[in-house]
Amino acid sequence: MKRLTIFLFIALFALPLMAQKRYDEIEYPELNPINMPEIEEFNLDNGIKFYLVEDKELPLINVRVTVKTGGLLVPASKTGLAGMTGQVMREGGSENYPADQLNTLLEDNAAFMSTFIGFGSGGGTMNVLKEDFETLLPAFVDLLLNPAFPQDKIDLAKTQTKSGISRRNDEQQQIAGREFQELIYGENSVYTRQTEYETVDNITREDMIEFHKNHFVGSNMTVGIVGDFDTEDMKQKLREAFGSLPTGSPTNLIYPDIEYDYPSTINLVDKPDVNQSYVTMGHIGGLRENPDYPAIQVMNQILGGGFSSRLFQEVRTNLGLAYSVGGSYGSNINYPGTFRLTTMTSSATTAEAIDAILAEVKKLQDEPISAKELQDTKDRFLNSLVFRYDSKSQILNERISNEYNGLSEDAFDELVKGIRATTIEDVQRVAQEYMNPDQVQILVVGNKAEIGDQLEKYGNVNELDITIPQPASDEPQEAGDSAQGQEWLKNMAEAIVEPGTEVESITTVGEQTINSPMGEIAVSGTVTINFLENSQNAVLSTPQGQIEINVADGKGSQKLGSQEFPMPPAQVQQVQNEIKRSYMSIALDRSTLDAEYMGTETIGDTEYVKLKINFESPVTYYLDSATSLPMMSTFSQFNPQSGENQTVRTEYSDWNTVDGVTYAFVTTSYANDEKASSSKTDSLEVNN
Known part of the structure; x- marks a missing residue:
């Protein structure tokens, strides 16, 4: 019985494996005629x-x-x-x-x-x-x-x-698609316009x-x-x-012409929070009305159309250079498409993957494909096309779409006929005529530090700026007294850090309450801020478990258990800006800062000195005129989620002096007068 059980186990699991075939061993039946419904x-x-x-x-x-x-x-x-x-x-x-x-x-x-x-x-x-x-x-x-x-x-x-x-700017593929369009169609083209905060505000x-x-x-x-x-x-x-709809005037959709002279460029978008490169390269494509359209589709399938394509088999399977790879010569209906080759590869193999992909394009141009490869490609492609017509609804939508775009109602039948008629010579001819691997624009979205100098072999590297434009601020900027500003800045700095005290970093132990859409979240733990390096390390106990956050050298990471995740660049920048704006950093860096005395303001029954520190986004501190310690700070900050500027106010209290540093053990922050967070420090360590 034991031997019989083992035999049955082997047989049951071996049969499916024996039945499996490689993609190039599958025999495709003749394509059945598609029965078009009466319209x-x-x-x-x-x-x-x-x-x-x-x-x-x-x-x-x-x-x-x-x-x-x-x-x-x-x-x-x-x-x-x-x-x-x-x-x-x-x-x-x-x-x-x-x-x-x-x-x-x-x-x-x-x-x-x-x-x-x-x-x-x-x-x-x-x-x-x-x-x-x-x-x-x-x-x-x-x-x-x-x-x-x-x-x-x-x-x-x-x-x-x-x-x-x-x-x-969160995802590499989205960045690459957007920026590659701009390389092909031009920065100010109607085909590359982006919805911006300002254009939304204009609507x-x-x-x-x-x-x-x-x-x-x-x-x-x-x-x-x-x-x-x-x-x-x-x-x-x-x-x-x-019947009651007005006739109106017919809309005329005019698609502007595109001027393209096939430049060869190498472009980089630095994304420090990733360890792989997303590469897109190519040039302008063509139009659907091209008589060579069926042959181009066969060529596309052979080059980059799925698991059986040459790019997948060579670059991914044989060379192991890509997580994903593909490519096609695009043919739009109303304006030219793009010839686009894409891959996701490790940072270290970026150039190697680029070279391997371009080599496959040139091989398709230089060497005729085999009769078997042509026939297998046709069979796979034609059998996949039938799924476009697997319901009456899809057939009708295709018919309406063809008429809307000026195609004949027989466009699908003409495509099938053209694919069947495509020859080995046709594939090589369209590969030579329409693809120009020596005149491509290369775009890499990846980690500049990890990629190193690999891209320089292709020419001068253009580093693209993908900063999201913020709407212009309409807040008036008042001028203050610089001389008094520097005097009050000196008073504030000496009230916070006693003259002669050296501070490299501070470590606080305490708890914080954060207001979120899910309610209040309580966290506690240790935070170390290095003011010389503008870096931060935090080990926090949260409802999700212990989280370690590190920000240094323009990069950030969050570690939860055994998993570590990179922080988005915008979040890293926010942390570093908060350090730079803090009263501790200002006190330590006062000799390099520009400050203005903005007069006084009475809050409650107390009159406070207004001291503006001129960063790119200025911060104003409200100082107790007797102690020179800040009671409050305010600054205007752009909120990318709402697309608007918001006023951030932080209140300071419970000042304690430890090793020559006077520190606010209680802080409360507000965003547009809504409480955002509060923190309480239990102990402070000054690191020299």
């Missing part, structure tokens, strides 16, 4: 085009409206207007169906509605049960025709947009109303309906529902 078309006098497809499989009806509009039409100063308009249309409800009422209606009927506006198109969708269609169709049309644009929803959309802006409710009014009209609309309905009955319902 009924009709128009209304106001210009709306309708496409109807009956599908009785489920008692559902899907409506998709396509509108000729987009962010392409928005002036640069209001970038973000189109997307936010599409967002607020749905979130704000309509005149007859306010947001709360509409949400309840949809929830009660298990229905879904959405609106959107992208770069080159907009529209809305509705998914609903057949029995609820007549009830919800008027609400959907009212949402498209009469959005309410309530101010509170606009404010929420602005806050969400600004929060997204604040996080756009008004009136802008949204006007943008919607100009484009959500009959002459710009195409409506596709798929589902369980009778075509003639549906036509009548649609005439009644959409």
Whole structure:
């Protein structure tokens, strides 16, 4: 029995392994013909085009409206207007169906509605049960025709947009995609515009109303309906529902031409908190209307299209140089796409991975592919294409998309025919004609210190600045008395650090309470701040366990248990700015600082001296005129989450002197008058 059990165990686990095949051993069957459904078309006098497809499989009806509009039409100063308009249309409800009422209606009927506006198109969708269609169709049309644009929803959309802006430098891939677009299309191109804090602030409710009014009209609309309905009955319902929409003026989407002269550049975005490089390289791409489009798609599959591609097999599998790798020659419909090669590799192998990828491109140009590789690629590609048409809804959406973009309704069949006809010679010809591996722009997003001088072999390295622009401050800057400022700064410094006392760092033991969206969080532990190095080490007990935080040399890390995570650069910068603004740093660095006496201010019954220290973001200390110790400090700080400046106020009390250093054992901080944190020091150690 024991031998039999072992035999069965081996057999059961061996059979699946024996059945597995390599990607190049799979035999693909002939592609079955795709049965296209019958599409009924009709128009209304106001210009709306309708496409109807009956599908009785489920008692559902899907409506998709396509509108000729987009962010392409928005002036640069209001970038973000189109997307936010599409967002607020749905979130704000309509005149007859306010947001709360509409949400309840949809929830009660298990229905879904959405609106959107992208770069080159907009529209809305509705998914609903057949029995609820007549009830919800008027609400959907009212949402498209009469959005309410309530101010509170606009404010929420602005806050969400600004929060997204604040996080756009978090991920390497997102940075690489954005910055590579700018290298190809140009810094001021409409194709590379970014929504910024300032452009969001420029957008008004009136802008949204006007943008919607100009484009959500009959002459710009195409409506596709798929589902369980009778075509003639549906036509009548649609005439009644959409007939009141104004005809309006048709929108003209003009895509600017691109001037590109194939420069060879090497560019770096320094991201100190990572230990790998994300590489993107290439040049301008082409247009969908190119007769070589089918052959280019076959070439793309061979070069970088999935696990079987040459880039994956050579650069990742054989050479082990990449976590991920891919590439393709992009062909957009309305403006040229990009030829793009990408990889994620360790910092130490950045240049080696770049060279290996470019070598594969040149090999595809220099050596004809085999007949087997061509046929296997065609089979894989054609079999994957059928999933674009696996439902009537997808078929209809493809048909509407083709018409919207000026493609023939037979574009898919033409693509399949072109792929079948592609030869070995075609693949080599398009590889030679359209890809220029010796004229690429290389972009590396990675750790500059770890990469070292690897990139210099490609030319002069351009280090790109990806700092997120902050909106201009409208706060008036008052001038004070510099002479008195320096005198009061001396008084404050000597009150905090006795003359002759040397301080390199201080170590405090205590507890802190932090106000967060989840409520108050209590932490305790030891914090050491080195003022000479502008560094900090903290070992804290938190509800999640013990956390160690280290900030030094412009880098930071957080260690929780056995796991260590890099701190985002913005967070590191915030910690170092806090050290620099602290009264201890100011007292130790007073000889290098610029200070101004700003007069006095009475708070409660006490008159305090106002002393402004002129950093990039000035901080003002309120000094007790008798002791010269600060009672409070204030400064204006940009909050990336809200996209606005906020006033940070810190109050100091319970001053104690230890080894020549007078230190506030109790502090409380506020952000725009809301309590942010409080701390209490139990003991202080001065390190010389």
